[in-house]
Amino acid sequence: MSTVSGAAPRRAVAPLELFFDLVFVFAVGQLAHHLHDELSWRGAAETAVMLVAVLSTWALTSFDATFLDVERKRTNRLVLVVMGLGLFMNAQIPRAFADRPWAFVVPLVAILLLTAGVAAVSAPTPVLRNHYRRVLVWAAVSTPLWLVGAAADHGPRLAWWAAAAAVDMAGVWLAHPLPGNVLASENLVFDAEHMVERIRLFIIIQLGETVLTIGTAIADAPVDVPTVTTALGAFVALVYLCASYFRGGENVLALHVATTSDPLLAVRHAVSGQYPTLAGLVAVAVGAELAISHPTGEGSAELGLLLFGGAILYIITQAWWYYVSTGQAWGARLLACLAFAAAGVAARWLPPLVSVLILDAILIVLVSVLTRVHRRVAETLAPSDSV
Structure with a gap:
């Protein structure tokens, strides 16, 4: 059990919460398919808007399940309803x-209003009920934008939905403040360790x-040396993207949350970081698909943006979190992002196979450095044993 002020009894992640996460991570493949099929600046913007919608609903429901206790029947039923709505929404991505804007927006709006409305009535403390009333106000601002966008033609729809997504994302990032009415989280009872584990499992x-997205690309590609080498390189890149956090980085997050005076703020930062993290993974997946389909073809600016830009989003988000939370373990990540940027420019003139191998080389060096850095940071954060 955490010993910080405002800590709540530690509760293990429930199977229902993991089941819920699977429904929303299903969107990763859907978003990657949309970006792959609409490989343009507009397609990237459309993908980003839908990604924000998916993650905002995941974040709001995950906080609900923690604050309201998913083991309670009412919360259990809420999560199940959101799962059903989310599955239908994500299937429409x-x-x-194109031709199904309402099929995407109606479940989205229902989730936004339902999660906030239930919590505004049933949250266990006045502070939380007041917070969720603010969430309802923010949802009341974004909902008309989502609905007007669904009614609009394809062209202006992006602008309406981008505005709605910006409202929803800003609400999650800022904890839905209103003038003179903001969330004071320092002494709020909150199972922060539970949410740390939720974030850890969600990233996995x-x-x-x-x-799976890259595996589908491998299945559709011919079996020859360049293709197999590129596919293995894409897999290695994912392994090391994973290791950039899980080689001790999750221990740093857990220790920081356990020792900070405001664990909810630390968790909010980690949840906010899921937006660029997921965007980075989607971009890398699409870049890997393109490389696997034409490993020895000509390079392109699109491939460089996807492969290396995706890696930058994923790694620089970690750098931002470590900088604002611990003030450590961000420098190596920033240097790696500079290397990614240079490689992304060069990718225009390099065969995709070579670009993938360069991505691997940068990530391998980064992880070897971070393994030592994480160990050192964890030692500085660990509370000293009392005699």
């Missing part, structure tokens, strides 16, 4: 900007869905 599932 490839056609949301995201990586797993990215593996």
Whole structure:
């Protein structure tokens, strides 16, 4: 049990919460397919808007399940309903900007209003009920934008939905403040360790869905030396993207949350970081698909943006979190992002296979450095044993 002020009894992640995460990580493949099929700046913007919608609903429901206790029957039923709505919503991603905008938006809006409305009534403390009333106000701002966008033609729909997504994401990032009415989280009772484990498992599932996306590309590609080498290189890149956090980085997060005076703020930062993290994985998955399909073809700016830009999003988000939380373990990540940027420029003139191998080389060096850095940071954060 955490010993910080405002800590709640530690509760293990429930099987229902893991089941819920699977429904929402299903969107990773859907988003990657949409970006692959609409490989343009507009397609990237559409993908980003839908990614924000998916993660905002995941974040709101995950906090609900923690604050309201998913083991309670009412919370259990809420999570199940959101799962059903989320499954239908995520299934519409490839056609949301085509012929099924309402099929995407109606379950999305239902989730936003339902999660906030239930918590505003049933949250266990006045502070939480007041917080969720603020969440409802923010949802009341974004909901008309989502609905007007669904009614609009394909062209202007992106602008309406981008505005709605910006409202929802800003709400999650800022904890839904209103003038003179903000969340004071320092002394709020909150099972922060539970949410740390939720985030850890959610990242693993995201990586797993990215593996499936790349695996599908491998299945559709010919079996020859360049293709197999590129596919293995893409797999190695995912392994080391995973290791950049799980080689001790999760211990740093857990120790920081356990020792900080405001664990909810630390968790909020980690949840906010899921937006660029997921965007980075989607970009890397699509870049890997392109490389595997034409490993010895000509390079392109698109491939460089996807492979190396995706890696930058994933790694620089970690750098930001370590900088704002511990002030440590961010420098190596920033240097790696500079190397990714240079390689992304060069990818225009390099065969895709070579670009994948360069990505691997940068990640391998980064992880070897971070393994030592994480160990050192964890030692500085660990509370000293009392005699």
